[in-house]
Amino acid sequence: MTTSTNGTFDRRPLIAGNWKMNLDHMQGITFLQKLAWTLDDAGHDPARVEVSVFPPFTDLRGVQTLVKGDSLDIVYGAQDLSPEDSGAYTGDISGQFLARLECSYVLVGHSERRTLHRESDELVNRKVHAAFRHGLVPILCVGEGLEIRQAGSHVEHTLAQVRSGVAGLSSEQVATLVIAYEPVWAIGTGEVAGPEDAQEMCSAIRGAIRAELEALFAADTAARIRLLYGGSVKAANAASILRERDVDGVLVGGASLDVAEFASIVRFEEHLVTD
Numbered sequence: 001m002t003t004s005t006n007g008t009f010d011r012r013p014l015i016a017g018n019w020k021m022n023l024d025h026m027q028g029i030t031f032l033q034k035l036a037w038t039l040d041d042a043g044h045d046p047a048r049v050e051v052s053v054f055p056p057f058t059d060l061r062g063v064q065t066l067v068k069g070d071s072l073d074i075v076y077g078a079q080d081l082s083p084e085d086s087g088a089y090t091g092d093i094s095g096q097f098l099a100r101l102e103c104s105y106v107l108v109g110h111s112e113r114r115t116l117h118r119e120s121d122e123l124v125n126r127k128v129h130a131a132f133r134h135g136l137v138p139i140l141c142v143g144e145g146l147e148i149r150q151a152g153s154h155v156e157h158t159l160a161q162v163r164s165g166v167a168g169l170s171s172e173q174v175a176t177l178v179i180a181y182e183p184v185w186a187i188g189t190g191e192v193a194g195p196e197d198a199q200e201m202c203s204a205i206r207g208a209i210r211a212e213l214e215a216l217f218a219a220d221t222a223a224r225i226r227l228l229y230g231g232s233v234k235a236a237n238a239a240s241i242l243r244e245r246d247v248d249g250v251l252v253g254g255a256s257l258d259v260a261e262f263a264s265i266v267r268f269e270e271h272l273v274t275d
């Protein structure tokens, strides 16, 4: 039997690189150009695997110019957005501006925003709505800290974040949304949750959307939503995580800053084990 990811690839795998606060606008362009060449040389097929990068806000205009100018098969998004559309919100960035820069995605509720900037579930939900208002696909980030994991309540905790994040959305919006499960204890620590941990949570999230929220959403919503895993993903562990049935992609931090490493994650199908 040949092993494939998420059953039959009916949900196109998404490999997302979150640059966090790394690579200035000049470095970002050089990096992206190299990544595009490397993927081209490796015969990357964008119809099979989608690649997205999440540069700092100040890089986005340069990234847009490069991607559009050179017709790169790479999409991009922002790392955050304001829940508001315009006004006296010093330092915030509107989804409207991100849409003008032709961003496809926006990260919402990343654990570094939740912890370092004390973003609440309620604020995260407002940001999810703001993204949809401007035609951006939100990548809703959820996941538990170490204490919650040790107490064994990680599934319950993460599902509560999901329920709160999708509150007030339509079926179509939920089906379009991407959810990234990132156990906080595995982010940037080298501690990676095992493929079975990633599958356990992604399956629980899909199950919750299918069962608990079925009264709110259309029947095929759970089957269509894409679920990512994030936390110390590298070329060496990506394929084993991505072969799990309910895992449709990965959100990569540190390893997305190395062209060869990230390109190798994108090419994970080459590392899938054949049973």
Ligand SMILES: O=C[C@H](O)COP(=O)(O)O
Pocket (backbone or CB within 6 Å): 018, 110, 182, 186, 187, 188, 189, 190, 230, 231, 232, 233, 251, 252, 253, 254, 255
């Ligand atoms: O957004 C990415 C995640 O925070 C994972 O970061 P990491 O791959 O450096 O652990």
